[in-house]
Amino acid sequence: MSYQGKFRVWRGDDTGGALEDFTVEVNEGEVVLDIIHRLQATQAPDLAVRWNCKAGKCGSCSAEINGKPRLLCMTRMSTFTEDEVITVTPMRTFPVIRDLVTDVSFNYTKAREIPSFTPPKDLAPGEYRMQQVDVERSQEFRKCIECFLCQNTCHVIRDHEENKEAFAGPRFLMRVAELEMHPLDTADRVDSAQESHGLGLCNITKCCSEVCPEHIHITDNALIPMKERVADRKYDPIVWLGNKLFRRS
């Protein structure tokens, strides 16, 4: 049941690096993160990787496996053949710190730029009343585990460093949508979505939604509805197209 698997793992730091070959034992039922841990324990004790829960709940272990953005702890070895070479590289959109660990501070910076929940002034704690149907829209977005795989994938910043300044990325545009759709939030977020957070740069390719391990419909349920709200105030051709393609209430 166990076999010797072939791995290529990117090793290096901000000054450069390369793929390194390893042959390592693989046992039944294991995930890629188990193999990385086995490498640490047997062949490369200083191999850097970020992880925490090992159950797909914390969003720490994001990387690219054979070029696809994935969580290392939720990628089973049984999805590969025994003779396949498995290549593990760090997320490409963020600067490398070491090996598989990247500097994700971009995301924390963007998080801070979004004005926080603004509660109604006249409600005391305990007086909040909301219907389940009304909270569900924002609840979907709050399933986000902040793995930043969507941020890593979105072409607006993946290949365009220069856009990072103006673009919050799918995760944080979704945060704007979450607050906009919060039944009791009192702030107006529509104009700032477009003007401060770069919603206009998104051309609804849905690549972000495809990689989301929580299967959140980022584009359909957050970005397009936000674009629609912007369009209600201002004409935007992409929304017009979006409306035609994905009609929803």
Place this chain on the structure above:
Amino acid sequence: MPEVERHSFDVLVIGAGGAGLRAAIEAREHGMRTAVLCKSLFGKAHTVMAEGGIAAAMGNVNSSDSWQVHFRDTMRGGKFLNNWRMAELHAQEAPQRVWELETYGALFDRTKDGKISQRNFGGHEYPRLAHVGDRTGLELIRTLQQKIVSLQQEDFAEFGHYEERLRVFQEFTVTDLVVEEGRIAGAFGYWRESGRFVLFEAPAVILATGGIGKSFKVTSNSWEYTGDGHALALRAGAKLINMEFIQFHPTGMVWPPSVKGILVTESVRGDGGVLRNTENKRFMFDYIPEVFKDKYADNEEEADRWYTDQANNRRPPELLPRDEVARAINSEVKAGRGSPHGGVFLDVSTRLPAEEIRRRLPSMHHQFKELADVDITAQPMEVGPTCHYVMGGVEVDPDTAASSVNGLFACGEVSGGMHGSNRLGGNSLSDLLVFGRRAGEGAASYVRGLSERPSVSDEAVARASETALAPFQAEGGENPYTLHMELQQSMNDLVGIIRRESEMQEALERLEKLKERAQSLSVEGHRQFNPGWHLALDLRNMLLVSECVARAALLRTESRGGHTRDDAPAMSADWRRKLLVCSLDGTRVNVEEQAQIPIRKDLLDLFDRAELEKYLTPEELS
């Protein structure tokens, strides 16, 4: 001496889980310049994994609920060993703390009339757990994280700088607390990324570092749970209580090996799941203890009727408290009636329609499908006990969370007392908020009361950096991974769910040898993001904390909650009046008995005399 980065704050919070973040918010709102230090990224602390919910007697689903009922349930769950003042404050303040989360932006599931919905859980008399599907911990962490961001935005508006009064240092490990002249003066540690050292000067430190599960082989806990806060407190001169009490959750995954221990939520049983052995028998009917006979059904028919008619039937025995279920599973496996991979079967597939299972237990469905190739709508799960939670921790003053060391506070899982010998599900998340807030307030008022601030001596810094660099000095020493595996195996086998004197003696002997070997660990590579080095430093804490667990467990010759002895199976009312207190004497752990403070009369009056007789001595009752 290597170069050391320096910072100075009013209050340092070590830990960014629910307890640490709530404490930091409070300290900052009291005007303290506050720093939060955490080992992983901000927003990824262990709290994120909590599933079931937060217990708070809001009475939204059943208006008969009140803090008094919650208090009673908590004391029963802990088999009356709880610090009653903590249990009282917890039950009284939990609703306020949950409502406050809504003002920070939390979105809990709702009742029909738009209030926060509450669900049933083991040991809670009424539906009491506020929740968001089965991802309540994520909601809690994200909400507190976003509240911190909002406070930083206020500072930006006022000072033009986000981190003026509240700063998070992430991927940072504290290795030592600095104590000068009997009071806290700061903390020392390293950036995980670069390995560079940092000294924080601060008159008050709040420990909120969580638990110790990584000393056990099979655990639901992550790598962060190396007992750092417990060990830091001991080394700073504080005391730990109740370290013998460890909660083994009855249902962890047992297969595949790489996910062994990962939690299977109690909601599976709450929603109808049943436990069977290889003979296909619902064995829990054979394990109903005498004290619970009037509350649990002794036949399948009645147990099954309970799900639809709770007023006229007794509960299914699968919903007994966690310690009872964990022991029962353990006995079945030992008797040779276990499943192929050494657990028992937990089956919901024959109990609910597939669609219903997917709707009610989405993350369990996902977890088994992705990690074990098991479709829980069609097949049973294999489950077994897993080390889940430590009831023991830093002894604190209930009202202010202050430890016995001036300037040192503790809250959350790292503190002890609140849960007695066994914690009820849902009572941890509420504990984090109630005592997190109190710790923040306690630290702020301590700092305000100081006439002058302690300063950190150069020797203290030199000593701390020497300790941290030791693993790089030795050559040809042992691999920390090997030592860690041996420690986990020993604790699992010898101080696990069922304990015996001879085995615990052996555990202590092994720990002694491991301690010696740990003196000469060696690690390869450099200080930049080096997991081997990190583990070498964590091992020091795990060994110390494991010794506390083993020594206290050896001394307590009774069985109660999370401490079960084969050679002393009964619960003893005399032992209820005693706490075992660990302190550090050089490198040796000392354990002493300490008398419990008698329960306040008006709180005792909340119980029937007949019930109290099960727990208290005749002397206490007279």
